[in-house]
Amino acid sequence: xxxxxxxxxxxxxxxxxxxxxxxxxxxxxxxxxxxxxxxxxxxxxxxxxxxxxxxxxxxxxxxxxxxxxxxxxxxxxxxxxxxxxxxxxxxxxxxxxxxxxxxxxxxxxxxxxxxxxxxxxxxxxxxxxxxxxxxxxxxxxxxxxxxxxxxxxxxxxxxxxxxxxxxxxxxxxxxxxxxxxxxxxxxxxxxxxxxxxxxxxxxxxxxxxxxxxxxxxxxxxxxxxxxxxxxxxxxxxxxxxxxxxxxxxxxxxxxxxxxxxxxxxxxxxxxxxxxxxxxxxxxxxxxxxxxxxxxxxxxxxxxxxxxxxxxxxxxxxxxxxxxxxxxxxxxxxxxxxxxxxxxxxxxxxxxxxxxxxxxxxxxxxxxxxxxxxxxxxxxxxxxxxxxxxxxxxxxxxxxxxxxxxxxxxxxxxxxxxxxxxxxxxxxxxxxxxxxxxxxxxxxxxxxxxxxxxxxxxxxxxxxxxxxxxxxxxxxxxxxxxxxxxxxxxxxxxxxxxxxxxxxxx
Numbered sequence: 001x002x003x004x005x006x007x008x009x010x011x012x013x014x015x016x017x018x019x020x021x022x023x024x025x026x027x028x029x030x031x032x033x034x035x036x037x038x039x040x041x042x043x044x045x046x047x048x049x050x051x052x053x054x055x056x057x058x059x060x061x062x063x064x065x066x067x068x069x070x071x072x073x074x075x076x077x078x079x080x081x082x083x084x085x086x087x088x089x090x091x092x093x094x095x096x097x098x099x100x101x102x103x104x105x106x107x108x109x110x111x112x113x114x115x116x117x118x119x120x121x122x123x124x125x126x127x128x129x130x131x132x133x134x135x136x137x138x139x140x141x142x143x144x145x146x147x148x149x150x151x152x153x154x155x156x157x158x159x160x161x162x163x164x165x166x167x168x169x170x171x172x173x174x175x176x177x178x179x180x181x182x183x184x185x186x187x188x189x190x191x192x193x194x195x196x197x198x199x200x201x202x203x204x205x206x207x208x209x210x211x212x213x214x215x216x217x218x219x220x221x222x223x224x225x226x227x228x229x230x231x232x233x234x235x236x237x238x239x240x241x242x243x244x245x246x247x248x249x250x251x252x253x254x255x256x257x258x259x260x261x262x263x264x265x266x267x268x269x270x271x272x273x274x275x276x277x278x279x280x281x282x283x284x285x286x287x288x289x290x291x292x293x294x295x296x297x298x299x300x301x302x303x304x305x306x307x308x309x310x311x312x313x314x315x316x317x318x319x320x321x322x323x324x325x326x327x328x329x330x331x332x333x334x335x336x337x338x339x340x341x342x343x344x345x346x347x348x349x350x351x352x353x354x355x356x357x358x359x360x361x362x363x364x365x366x367x368x369x370x371x372x373x374x375x376x377x378x379x380x381x382x383x384x385x386x387x388x389x390x391x392x393x394x395x396x397x398x399x400x401x402x403x404x405x406x407x408x409x410x411x412x413x414x415x416x417x418x419x420x421x422x423x424x425x426x427x428x429x430x431x432x433x434x435x436x437x438x439x440x441x442x443x444x445x446x447x448x449x450x451x452x453x454x455x456x457x458x459x460x461x462x463x464x465x466x467x468x469x470x471x472x473x474x475x476x477x478x479x480x481x482x483x484x485x486x487x488x489x490x491x492x493x494x495x496x497x498x499x500x501x502x503x504x505x
Contacts, residue, residue, distance in 0.1 A: 013083040015111065015140060018093040019133075025114065026093045027133065030124060033092070036117035045298040047285035051118045054145070055168040056291050056308035060386060062166075065154035065178075067389050078153050082142040082162035090114045095137060096127035098176055101256035101328045104184055104248050108176045109137035116145050122169040122288050125314045127176075128260040138183075141175040143167075156182050156389050169290055169312070173264055177246040178387040180258050184248035185390065189256075190398050192216060193385035195227030196242040196255050196329045199438045208236055211438040212329045214247070214255060217338030218364040218384045222415040224265055225427060226338070228277050230322045231435045240324035249332060253406045257327030260317075267292055267311045270302040274427055277322055281315035288314040334409045334437060339363045340416030341378070343475075343482055346425045346466045347413045347433045348452040349444055353503030355410035356400035359383055360392070360490055360500065380489060393495030400500060411437065419471035432461050449476070451505055 018026035028036070034049060041049045064075060091111050099105040107130055112120045143163040150165035154175070161175035181191020195215040203209050217223040224244050231239040244263045248256040265278055267289070272279040281287060283300070292311040293304030305311065317323040337350075337358040350358060362381040382392040383399070403410055413433060414425050436442050436458050445456040455463045469475040483504055490501045 013080050015083055015109075015142070016087050016091065016093070018109075021087070023087070023089065024091050024093045024111075027095055027129075028092065030121065033094075033117050033121035033124065036092070036114060037121055040118050042294050042296070043298055044289060044294055044300050046283050046287070046300070048287045048289060049118075049121075050289035050292055050294040050300075051122075052291055052307055053167045053169070055150075055166040055171075057310050058168060058170050058174065059150050059152060059166050062150050063152040063154070065156055065389050067156050071153075075153055078149075078151050078164060079155065079160070079162050081147070082144055082153075082164055085144055085147070086111045086142050092117060092120045094120050094124050095130045095133070096124060097130050097260070098127050098139075098180055099248075099256055099258050099327075100260060101248075101250070101254065103187060103250055104180070104256035104258075106138040106176075106180060106183065107135060108139045109141070110172055111140075111142045112172070113144065113146065116143070116167055119143060119145075119167065119169050119172055122290065122314050123172045125288060125316070126173060126259050126262040126264060139176055139179050141172060143172050143175075154178065154389070169314075170264065174387060177258055178389065180246060181248065181385070181387060182389045184250070184256065185395075185398070187250070189248050189250040190395065190402060191246065191248050191385070191387075192255075193218075193245070193383060193387065194247055195223050195244050196247050196257065197227050197239060198242060198324065198329060199231065199233075199239045199435070201233070201237050201435065201439045203440045210331075212255065212331045212333045213434065213438065214249075214329070214332055214335045215338060216335065216359075216384050217415075218362070218379075218381060218386075220266055221338045221340055221364050222427070222430065223338055224263070224278065225275055226336075226415075226430060226434060228275075228320060228322050229427070229431050229434075230277070231431055233435070239322060240326075241320065241322045242324055242327050242329050247329070249402055251402070251405075253331050255329035255332050257329075260327050262314050262316050263320075265313050265315055267302050267313045268305055268309050277320050278315070281319035282313040284315070284319045286316045286319060290314070332406060332408055334411065335403065336434070337362075337384070337410070337412045339412055339414055341414065341482075342417055342419050342421075343468060343472060343479055344412060344414040345418075345450060345452065345454050345468045346429060346463070347411055347437070347442075348450070348454050350410045350412060350453070350505075351503065352400055352404045352410070353500050354505050355403055355408075356396050356500040357486070357490065357503050357505060358410070358412050359399045360396040360493065360496060361486060391495045393493035396493065396496050396500055400497075409437075418466060418468050419473070422471035423466060425466065429461060429466075433458060436460070450479070
């Protein structure tokens with residue numbers, strides 16, 4: 001039985017019992033895993049291991065789940081093959097705990113062939129060790145990179161994922177996080193592809209207050225940067241990162257974390273000045289690099305995309321000054337939708353229905369983590385979450401109802417350019433916006449031309465210089481076209497309530 005009360009349905013074939021099977025090495029230490037992966041390692045100048053995989057992004061177009069897709073005989077055959085092959089080869093079995101929240105803690109079990117120990121090593125560094133080695137897991141993944149077909153098959157109700165024909169670590173990571181979010185939804189909450197942060201600041205009256213912030217955005221839009229940023233605060237003010245990637249909004253307003261040990265960060269262009277904490281963690285000996293440019297002598301170049309623009313590092317929370325010991329947010333107060341739409345202002349405050357529109361639009365840019373062939377293109381992903389299981393329209397309805405019942409303030413924040421790269425909204429500007437929003441010191445005004453609630457003033461920022469219509473040629477026509485396109489898009493979701501579609505901005 002799951003610690004959260006869900007009983008997974010049994011598979012048609014049984015996975016090996018790691019405590020009894022002679023072909024399974026159960027829960028080897030991290031040191032042992034690194035030794036087993038030595039044949040693929042290049043040691044960096046920092047003493048950390050670096051690996052290059054054959055697959056360098058998720059195989060989204062090869063992924064099916066049994067809730068949203070028709071599962072035929074071949075799909076079940078693929079699942080059975082994954083289980084059967086796990087019983088016939090020398091395998092590693094690693095158990096980890098995902099989450100700590102009383103309503104959202106899961107025991108996860110990963111099977112991977114010994115020859116691909118680096119996958120187990122990387123994955124094991126993201127989640128915390130389990131306490132009882134004999135307890136049954138809630139969620140299972142078998143990753144078999146040597147299979148002759150690339151296919152990811154997910155059985156959400158059984159709590160099982162088969163990752164076949166891919167050696168990308170991100171598939172193992174997301175196999176569990178996808179089902180984490182599915183389980184949260186089954187409990188009346190909502191899984192979020194989001195970072196979470198606790199900020200303690202002085203408000204407009206000088207009183208110290210705690211604000212829970214959540215950041216929703218696709219990879220490479222600034223989510224990790226903003227979530228981990230210390231906001232240049234000094235005692236008694238402070239900012240603490242709780243989660244970087246996936247969390248769960250529960251009906252009581254708490255936000256459950258998932259990853260308690262490490263972060264899977266993107267490293268291309270990682271800059272010591274712009275992202276000092278992430279840079280320091282990625283250059284520590286505890287980091288694990290994947291598809292990063294590393295020369296034979298160990299020299300690391302984060303700007304070199306010789307392997308892929310989706311280069312990654314597993315870094316430890318302990319190496320981030322801004323990372324808190326806790327991973328759960330006691331109370332959600334503010335949600336920020338990160339976009340790079342050039343027609344959006346640096347920040348706008350949204351109504352509950354507009355927030356649901358922002359959730360459904362999920363406007364961003366494609367990255368090499370999703371579809372490398374489309375990197376840089378404008379895209380829409382509901383909830384900025386490509387891992388939703390179930391009706392996307394119902395997720396939008398649920399989001400609207402949750403933020404309304406919890407009285408959450410919602411914003412859209414542009415971390416890119418205004419217009420055709422006319423005005424850059426940089427890290428300094430974005431962090432100033434987040435900090436002053438937490439302090440409650442932004443003065444807001446209803447703007448007829450943009451149709452949004454935008455800042456009239458922000459301490460420390462000449463916000464009048466960032467008025468979008470001043471930076472976009474034929475702004476009114478462009479905005480009208482965008483609204484029509486957005487509405488047409490929202491109307492494709494049959495389950496989405498009309499009041500949300502009608503709130504398109």
